[in-house]
Amino acid sequence: MPFRVSRTPTVRHYVMTPPTFFAVEYAINPWMDPTTAVDTHRALDQWDALRRTYKELGHTVELVEPVAGLPDMVYAANGGVLANGRAVVARFAYPQRAAESDAYAAWMTRHGYTAVHTRHVNEGQGDVLGAGRMLLAGHGFRTERRAHGEIAAAVGLPVVSLRLVDPRFYHLDTALAVLDDTTVAYYPPAFDAPSRRRLLALFPDAIEVADADAHVLGLNAVSDGHHVVLPAAARGFAAQLRTAGFSPVGVELSELLKGGGSVKCCTLEVHP
Numbered sequence: 537m538p539f540r541v542s543r544t545p546t547v548r549h550y551v552m553t554p555p556t557f558f559a560v561e562y563a564i565n566p567w568m569d570p571t572t573a574v575d576t577h578r579a580l581d582q583w584d585a586l587r588r589t590y591k592e593l594g595h596t597v598e599l600v601e602p603v604a605g606l607p608d609m610v611y612a613a614n615g616g617v618l619a620n621g622r623a624v625v626a627r628f629a630y631p632q633r634a635a636e637s638d639a640y641a642a643w644m645t646r647h648g649y650t651a652v653h654t655r656h657v658n659e660g661q662g663d664v665l666g667a668g669r670m671l672l673a674g675h676g677f678r679t680e681r682r683a684h685g686e687i688a689a690a691v692g693l694p695v696v697s698l699r700l701v702d703p704r705f706y707h708l709d710t711a712l713a714v715l716d717d718t719t720v721a722y723y724p725p726a727f728d729a730p731s732r733r734r735l736l737a738l739f740p741d742a743i744e745v746a747d748a749d750a751h752v753l754g755l756n757a758v759s760d761g762h763h764v765v766l767p768a769a770a771r772g773f774a775a776q777l778r779t780a781g782f783s784p785v786g787v788e789l790s791e792l793l794k795g796g797g798s799v800k801c802c803t804l805e806v807h808p
Contacts, residue, residue, distance in 0.1 A: 541780060543781045545593070545760040547760070548590075548595045548760050549595070549596045549598075549805065549806040550597050550758075550806070551597075551618075552586075552597055552598075553601075553609050553802075554580065554599065554610065555583050557603070558580075558608075560572060566706070568795055572794055582787070600612065600640065600643045601639070608795060611792075612801075613801050613804050615636060617658070617687055618804065619693060622690060623650070624660075625644065626658060627654050627655075628659060629657045652686075654687065656682040657680045658687060660804070663707050666693075668717035670693055670696060672695075672698060675697060678707055697731075698734065700727060710755060710796075713766075713800070715764060718741070721742065721745055721757075723744075745770075745772075745776070749770040749773040753797070754766055763783045764782045764785065765785045767788075768786030770786075
């Protein structure tokens with residue numbers, strides 16, 4: 537019988553924003569098509585199922601009030617970086633999302649953080665993911681590499697820069713999921729060769745996800761170290777997770793996928 541790795545969950549703290557005003561009114565990534573109809577009620581139901589899943593797993597979920605006129609605000613991960621007891625608020629690449637920064641900065645301030653602003657574009661946990669005592673940071677489409685140093689200085693953690701090369705995977709969290717402090721899953725074609733070598737050196741047990749799962753944003757997932765909440769359509773990735781000792785929990789977020797996001801995009805994690 538093959539040895540099965542024991543995975544240990546830890547209680548997590550998440551911040552989410554209901555998709556009350558969700559719509560696809562413009563196209564700022566390859567997943568968005570303003571001619572595609574969006575069912576806001578269905579989006580709300582799917583989002584609430586994700587929120588309930590986190591609660592049932594024992595995690596804390598806090599809400600940020602949605603703002604009319606900001607249809608992408610449901611993608612809370614982009615609101616900033618909360619790590620090592622410090623906070624960096626997002627600076628968005630596109631003007632359509634710029635005002636989201638104010639809403640997430642206000643939440644940070646109400647919760648006792650001093651929200652640091654970067655000079656260069658950073659799109660929060662869309663491009664900056666905590667892995668143990670370091671941050672993995674994407675660049676190439678949204679977050680500027682020059683922001684990586686600003687974020688490292690603000691939160692006091694080292695940053696590993698990774699270059700994204702496929703516009704369908706425009707944020708790091710669409711191409712890579714942190715499963716625990718020493719394990720990641722990723723889609724190799726989304727990265728340039730030096731970044732792939734860097735990932736293999738850091739994470740020799742990394743799970744490499746196939747095209748079919750990457751192309752339903754299967755890597756846009758959230759892990760507590762044991763349970764991995766992921767898009768239900770990523771069945772191959774779910775099987776890989778089981779083999780590696782994780783417990784996959786599939787959720788359906790088909791409406792929110794129309795805006796280019798899924799599980800992780802909807803989830804801003806407060807890292808202690």
